[in-house]
Amino acid sequence: MTTATQAPATAAEMTGAEVILKALADQGVEVVFGYPGGAVLPIYDAMFKSNYVRHILVRHEQAAVHAAEGYARSTGKVGVVLVTSGPGATNAVTGLTDALMDSVPIVCLTGQVPTHLIGNDAFQEADTTGITRPCTKHNYLVKDADTLARTIHEAFHVAKAGRPGPVVVDLPKDIQLAKAPYVGPEAIEHRTYRPKRTPDAAAIEKAVELISKAKRPLFYCGGGVVNSGPRASELLTEFVRMTGYPVTLTLMGLGTVPASEPLFLGMVGMHGTYESNMAMHDCDLMINVGARFDDRVTGKLAAFAPNSKKIHVDIDPSSINKNVRVDLPIVGDAGEVLAALIAQWKKKKAKVDGAALAKWWDQIEKWQARDCLRYKASKTIIKPQYALQRLHALTKNLDPYITTEVGQHQMWAAQFLKFERPMHWMTSGGLGTMGYGLPAAIGAQIAHPDRLCIDVAGEASILMNIQEMSTAVQYRLPVKVFILNNQWMGMVRQWQELIHGGRYSESYTEALPDFVKLADAFGGVGFRAAKPSEVDDVIKEMIKVKRPVIVDCCVDQKENCFPMIPSGAAHNEMLLGPEDQAQKPTSEEGMVLV
């Protein structure tokens, strides 16, 4: 743990800024991602004089939050951000919203104008608590130095407890400079916020009964299992194997069951596998652990798994019965619920309906035989799927941390990179934030300095936070940016092709930088692959170089991402490839959906 090398002489003499840093240290914080400015200068000054935490200077406050997300998601710890008032805080808003949607524990400290100026339109004043109220789990404005230490500790409690999320603590400059008393984290017990973790015994009994009687069961699991900690993934895999039931995972849940597990059907949802979506449509029992029936997963709600009973395990009661009515809700932590289910299963010596299950697997194998991820290979042009298959083959032994940007490349990465462990896959699922991947990879690399961290990127997305190459170079972080460069906002182009009659309005990027030279300009290393035969060499070089790398992988510009459930369609109306696309126009109902 980080210890103070130059702690202030006595607690009584501490300033607010020192209290803040000590509170961070006592919370076990090792790294802060931040960017200075007038309203946080006292904190930066205290940081200069002490050695409580390591500060990583990003190049944009949005990236500070994404980096903290990458750090948090690859370690299970709270990610910490420090930004100034006004533009510093507003720049952080996209990151905070991203963390809220994907349930990532973040504490974001924002500077604020001194308390006596609040509300006066002072220089660099923004109503930060007002602006961030809808995009945080909770926020605080500290107006009294006596409550400062307590508030910081409480912020960590709220960020971690229950369903994790971002918490903002807005810190007026006079509070940072005032004398402030220190209290340690031990003293803090939150008065009201104590989410339930342990499930009801009766619900567990009922669940085991339903699970053992199912004829066409399906586990459908998501990010809640990741957030519960690595043990939950082990328990999930154990329980799935005990039953022999098929399991599908959401984009957020990849890695909770090893991709090599034969019971795993692949990802579910809009770009999930045919077998997962068909199984979801036809199942008679859905066992949802830590997923939230997101619209990317359910497709058309009216036709969603029409003949199924549903069990829903979630730590957040407001996720239950939100868009899909379930038969058996279980409020609790995914890991605790899975442990209870396993214990009850053993106690009851529960058995599955073997004959029904064999029939169900027969059906599933027929769906699997469609080989839905196949694509037309090419000897002359790099198919994005091929590039990712090679990336996987050449890096899997290194157990890399993968982040992505947003678009087709993200969906292909989810389909073609196979995750054997949780917390190795970080993608912006809920918000779909272009610009997420590079800073998130930086955060993961800070947490795991000796490991391979790769951002699978699109050429459009990467330009949204490309400035973070400079951060990577400053801290000698060997992050790899693997750009699937199709010169298009591919996902936008795909939708325009599918839904808007091929009118490619503004989805082509006329002028792109030379990414190899750009890497060089930042002080990193650039490689280009233009032919399939070059892909392996470039990937090997990329791994070998212990510096920040950008790979410009020039891929097929016209490739579309399949399979796909078009918006407004049901699971059994998937498009499997270009042929299907021509035959099934998108419904009017689907056109209004995103």
Add this chain to the structure above:
Amino acid sequence: MADKIETHTLSVLVDNEPGVLARVIGLFSGRGYNIESLVVAEVDASRHLSRITLVTSGTPMVIEQIKAQLDRLVPVHTVRDLTTEGAHVAREMALIKVVGTGDKRVESLRIADIFRARAVDSTIESFVFEMTGSPEKIDAFVNLMRPLGLVDVSRTGVVAISRGAKGI
């Protein structure tokens, strides 16, 4: 099907801290829920607790969502659905200004008497009535005053409490 729109009265105990009302209102506007009325005041100064009485409408699934969403706000202590949790008393206060002379004036005073509304201000040509009752009773009184010279209504919104010995 459970698509019927229902009206529910919720009692919500919250920490009386800055921004708590904005959180509750932001939740309703951000998620598109209805607020029919909302009343808030501190009820326990020593523990800094305020009580919000909220009347809202929606399908049963939406009402369940509203309660779950309210409950997960950090400063919220307790959420009670008075409509489903047995009998409760609901009251609202209104101030109603009526302007008129002659028969209309006399008639307004007579009806006020029947409704047990009190005149709390009067001029030669106007009354301000104060009345307390169920929202329906106030609606009825206001409707009767309309042809008699109603010019202004100010209502508090509903406060409510469960019947019987148990507290929130």
